[in-house]
Amino acid sequence: MQQEQTIKLTSLSTKGGCGCKIGPGELSGILASLPKSERDPNLLVGTETNDDAGVYKLTDDLALVQTVDFFTPIVDDPYAFGQVAAANALSDVYAMGGTPKTVLNLVAFPIAKLDPSVLADILRGAGDKVREAGATLVGGHSIDDNEPKFGLAVTGVIHPDRVLANAGAKPGDRLLLTKPIGVGILTTAIKRDKLSPEEIERVTAVMATLNRRAAEVMADYPVHGCTDVTGFGLLGHALEMAKGSGVGIVIDAAKVPVLPRAKELAAEGVIPGGTKNNYRHVEPSIDFAPSLDELDRFILCDAVTSGGLLIAVDGERAEALHAALLDAGVEAALIGAATREHPGRIVVRGGEEA
Structure with missing residues (x-):
């Protein structure tokens, strides 16, 4: 017998949505301490300018756009949480000028604390948003966690000559x-x-x-x-x-x-x-x-x-x-x-x- 969903999702985390991110100051310091790897000539957009997604050239006409994003509940309605998390993750591909193609679900869920129907609603909301984007769900990964978290890993495509980076602005724009x-x-x-x-x-x-x-x-x-x-x-x-x-x-x-x-x-x-x-x-x-x-x-x-x-x-x-x-x-x-x-x-x- 399913229990009624009475727990506010947002009450299960101290932070919500993209507010969960490690702060920009702390994150930049951590990343700066890592050794620099040799630059692959096919890596069109990497980590140097803190861009929204990585872009890797496969052929003269095709490049992959890859990103991942997940967070704790930002709203209390499970279906809406799934929709918001999916829209947020897909956005990185759009920001690069790309088209999302495939997604993987990333799930952390307190299975002993919340009814499984809550997770089903989160996944349903995300799935509807992924279909709206014209992309395809190809799988995912889940863990049992005291704090719910959800997001997507997204792969998109773009022509190598049409990549939009955050480092492309010009005077007069x-x-x-x-x-x-x-x-x-x-x-x-x-x-x-x-x-x-x-x-x-x-x-x-x-x-x-x-x-x-x-x-x-x-x-x-x-x-x-x-x-x-x-x-x-x-x-x-x-x-x-x-x-x-x-x-x-x-x-x-x-x-x-x-x-x-x-x-x-x-x-x-x-x-x-x-x-x-x-x-x-x-x-x-x-x-x-x-x-x-x-x-x-x-x-x-x-x-x-x-x-x-x-x-x-x-x-x-x-x-x-x-x-x-x-x-x-x-x-x-x-x-x-x-x-x-x-x-x-x-x-x-x-x-x-x-």
Whole structure:
């Protein structure tokens, strides 16, 4: 006899979603300590610029895009958790300009604590999202663990000449963001029972939306660089783009789309630890407008789960791409630009400077 699911999934972990990531400062230090291996000439994108996925050339016309991502529950509904986790993992392939083809499930589940039907719902949600992406589930691996975790290893394909890296932005490019931020704050509010059902539905829909349509639309435009915004926050991922590309970035804070109530909740202290870690990591490389208070800065660094694409597109075609994304139903916004000035740094303008 199956027991009713009464346990909040988010109560089973201290962190949720991409907020589970090891902080960017700690992670970079660990990776820097590892010995460097000889570069394979067929490795088109590796670990050097902290990109979203690895890209390995097989032939002159075909390269593999490989990534893996998993985390603890970000929402309480098991089906929705599976959808969000799948959308998040698939996003890395879209950010590289690739097409997902196969996936492997990664499962850690407290089989003695939660009814097996909970895991079945997680897998069903992920499977539906994988089918929406046009990819195929080919297997997976599971372990018995006190803390539930779920995600995917994803393999995609791309033409070697069409790879989009986070290190490709050029001076004069304009930056588009395809989903609102503030996700980390709102999902932390879910854990604390501070959101209405409608607010939970809204943030869940944002996270569960594939970046497939945005990637398909941008493929027809002169996009020079792309990354998806996840655990290191908008400014963290934008900073990786700035440093990897050797450009400066200017962001207009007033133009960045933010989920409703994010600042209100942040003012109540609903700020993930990962968001604060992100802020400490990027602060030395960011010049904030004086009009932006600490809460504004935290929101720009908020640890996002399954966020949108940050696209660097030729400035002359940016308005056209923006219009095309909106026509396709993508919540896109023009939020800034790349410049030759202050390479490797970000200037964040307030409303009065924009």
